[in-house]
Amino acid sequence: MARRKKIYEGKAKVLYEGPEPGTIVQYFKDDATAFNAQKKDVIEGKGVLNNMLSEYFMSGLNQIGVPTHFIKRLNMREQLVRQCEIIPLEVIVRNYAAGTMSKRLGIDEGTQLPRPIVEYCYKDDSLGDPLVTEEHIAAFGWASQQDMEDILSLALRVNDFMSGIMMAVGIRLVDFKIEIGRVFDGDFQRLIVADEISPDSCRLWDIETGQKLDKDVFRRDLGSLTDAYTEVARRLGVMPKNSTPVTKPTLIN
Amino acid sequence: MARRKKIYEGKAKVLYEGPEPGTIVQYFKDDATAFNAQKKDVIEGKGVLNNMLSEYFMSGLNQIGVPTHFIKRLNMREQLVRQCEIIPLEVIVRNYAAGTMSKRLGIDEGTQLPRPIVEYCYKDDSLGDPLVTEEHIAAFGWASQQDMEDILSLALRVNDFMSGIMMAVGIRLVDFKIEIGRVFDGDFQRLIVADEISPDSCRLWDIETGQKLDKDVFRRDLGSLTDAYTEVARRLGVMPKNSTPVTKPTLIN
Numbered sequence: 394m395a396r397r398k399k400i401y402e403g404k405a406k407v408l409y410e411g412p413e414p415g416t417i418v419q420y421f422k423d424d425a426t427a428f429n430a431q432k433k434d435v436i437e438g439k440g441v442l443n444n445m446l447s448e449y450f451m452s453g454l455n456q457i458g459v460p461t462h463f464i465k466r467l468n469m470r471e472q473l474v475r476q477c478e479i480i481p482l483e484v485i486v487r488n489y490a491a492g493t494m495s496k497r498l499g500i501d502e503g504t505q506l507p508r509p510i511v512e513y514c515y516k517d518d519s520l521g522d523p524l525v526t527e528e529h530i531a532a533f534g535w536a537s538q539q540d541m542e543d544i545l546s547l548a549l550r551v552n553d554f555m556s557g558i559m560m561a562v563g564i565r566l567v568d569f570k571i572e573i574g575r576v577f578d579g580d581f582q583r584l585i586v587a588d589e590i591s592p593d594s595c596r597l598w599d600i601e602t603g604q605k606l607d608k609d610v611f612r613r614d615l616g617s618l619t620d621a622y623t624e625v626a627r628r629l630g631v632m633p634k635n636s637t638p639v640t641k642p643t644l645i646n
Numbered sequence: 647m648a649r650r651k652k653i654y655e656g657k658a659k660v661l662y663e664g665p666e667p668g669t670i671v672q673y674f675k676d677d678a679t680a681f682n683a684q685k686k687d688v689i690e691g692k693g694v695l696n697n698m699l700s701e702y703f704m705s706g707l708n709q710i711g712v713p714t715h716f717i718k719r720l721n722m723r724e725q726l727v728r729q730c731e732i733i734p735l736e737v738i739v740r741n742y743a744a745g746t747m748s749k750r751l752g753i754d755e756g757t758q759l760p761r762p763i764v765e766y767c768y769k770d771d772s773l774g775d776p777l778v779t780e781e782h783i784a785a786f787g788w789a790s791q792q793d794m795e796d797i798l799s800l801a802l803r804v805n806d807f808m809s810g811i812m813m814a815v816g817i818r819l820v821d822f823k824i825e826i827g828r829v830f831d832g833d834f835q836r837l838i839v840a841d842e843i844s845p846d847s848c849r850l851w852d853i854e855t856g857q858k859l860d861k862d863v864f865r866r867d868l869g870s871l872t873d874a875y876t877e878v879a880r881r882l883g884v885m886p887k888n889s890t891p892v893t894k895p896t897l898i899n
């Protein structure tokens with residue numbers, strides 16, 4: 394494989410320059426972090442599962458006309474995506490209270506919300522991704538009024554679609570986070586869903602048992618994260634075709 | 647069971663007065679009709695399957711905040727629903743060309759449409775449910791401009807959710823039809839999804855094999871309709887708990 398230029402290494406992924414201008418390669422690492430990277434570990438196979446699952450959700454969204462950055466999966470750990478200008482917001486959609494919302498507002502985890510609530514956090518690890526309002530977003534120019542409308546409608550469409558997927562396999566979509574990017578078609582800008590959609594970025598609870606099938610398993614030490622993500626992949630029929638247990642490559646040299 | 651007043655008998659269902667004012671009981675018959683009832687048959691078990699499946703989809707829609715008439719399932723063939731004033735339109739959402747759209751516009755069945763297309767047909771069996779435009783709808787006062795906006799957004803939300811459900815179980819949602827009803831909360835009117843959502847009102851193709859799992863099996867004599875609907879129910883985990891084959895009640899007297 395030709396040597397590619399690394400553009401960015403984040404907590405869960407590495408970005409490389411893609412083969413065509415305007416494309417990048419997303420490499421999914423096995424690194425797991427939580428609480429703004431205060432808790433860290435390497436979870437064998439996580440990257441492969443998230444790569445496959447993000448492909449599954451993003452290609453499904455493309456199919457129904459919700460534009461995403463996803464172009465195609467390249468191999469077990471990498472996917473080709475459209476490069477975009479990431480809007481520095483974590484867009485969170487919540488159907489049930491959990492996590493920081495439960496803590497901040499004193500609502501028991503699992504309480505159904507009166508309607509889906511969309512929250513925005515300013516994406517800045519050094520600040521701990523603080524919650525912001527549309528006032529902040531407008532005042533600091535992170536997104537225009539039109540952008541905000543488009544982001545809201547993208548977020549709600551992703552929620553409807555993901556809720557359907559999850560319901561069909563006996564999972565409750567408690568909440569999820571997406572990132573949105575700008576792409577330019579000539580003079581026009583459009584917004585697309587970027588980054589990843591995976592059990593790292595969703596809260597997924599088994600409808601019957603309440604069992605957590607998402608990153609909270611790692612955050613709260615509830616067992617094997619790979620087992621949880623594998624269960625999601627299994628229910629969706631998303632499994633590495635070559636379904637031997639995912640192990641580290643053997644170093645040869 | 648107390649004797650209930652029959653309100654209406656249609657091609658696939660019977661409506662009875664419900665226990666509370668503003669409610670009705672929908673009884674799902676085994677009758678199958680096609681081509682405006684020129685083709686007819688009784689398909690043992692169809693009513694039970696459609697009752698269960700319509701419950702599954704409608705209660706999922708209620709969950710995600712798409713309002714529907716569904717209140718609760720009463721038994722294998724009946725569900726309690728909120729009575730509404732049905733808008734006399736069949737609202738059709740198409741993701742792939744099929745059926746009458748393919749015939750009318752000369753597009754091969756299975757061709758993916760550039761985006762979901764919403765069509766309206768005037769619900770009148772004696773006219774064969776003719777396609778109408780928003781001009782007709784406005785001119786004849788079947789729905790106001792605001793109604794039309796609400797209908798469009800309901801239809802697209804149902805499409806996103808149903809597309810997710812179907813994708814998760816390996817089924818392509820080709821198209822579907824819904825009916826919309828008006829309910830009054832004091833002085834306010836709201837629109838809700840009514841009638842049924844079932845393989846009678848959707849086109850469902852297996853993603854891998856293209857096998858039809860919907861009423862086209864009956865329309866086109868492609869095999870057992872009950873087997874097709876049972877397969878949809880099985881994939882969704884929607885099966886009569888008492889899963890013995892559904893047979894006619896034995897008449898005792």
Ligand SMILES: Nc1ncnc2c1ncn2[C@@H]1O[C@H](COP(=O)(O)OP(=O)(O)O)[C@@H](O)[C@H]1O
Nearest residue numbers: 403404405406462474475476477479572587588
């Ligand atoms: N299509 C894209 N174009 C450009 N940047 C992207 C795209 N998709 C995701 N990104 C960015 O790539 C990085 C993904 O790596 P990740 O390990 O998640 O980083 P972080 O630790 O910053 O969250 C994120 O900063 C994300 O905003």
Ligand SMILES: Nc1ncnc2c1ncn2[C@@H]1O[C@H](COP(=O)(O)OP(=O)(O)O)[C@@H](O)[C@H]1O
Nearest residue numbers: 656657658659715727728729730732825840841
């Ligand atoms: N919630 C509701 N309130 C009142 N009428 C309803 C409701 N849901 C469905 N309907 C009507 O009940 C009838 C259902 O029976 P069906 O056998 O499908 O009739 P049809 O042969 O007219 O299509 C339809 O006419 C439909 O418009």
Ligand SMILES: [Mg+2]
Nearest residue numbers: 403404405588
């Ligand atoms: Mg990230």
Ligand SMILES: [Mg+2]
Nearest residue numbers: 656657658841
């Ligand atoms: Mg009908």
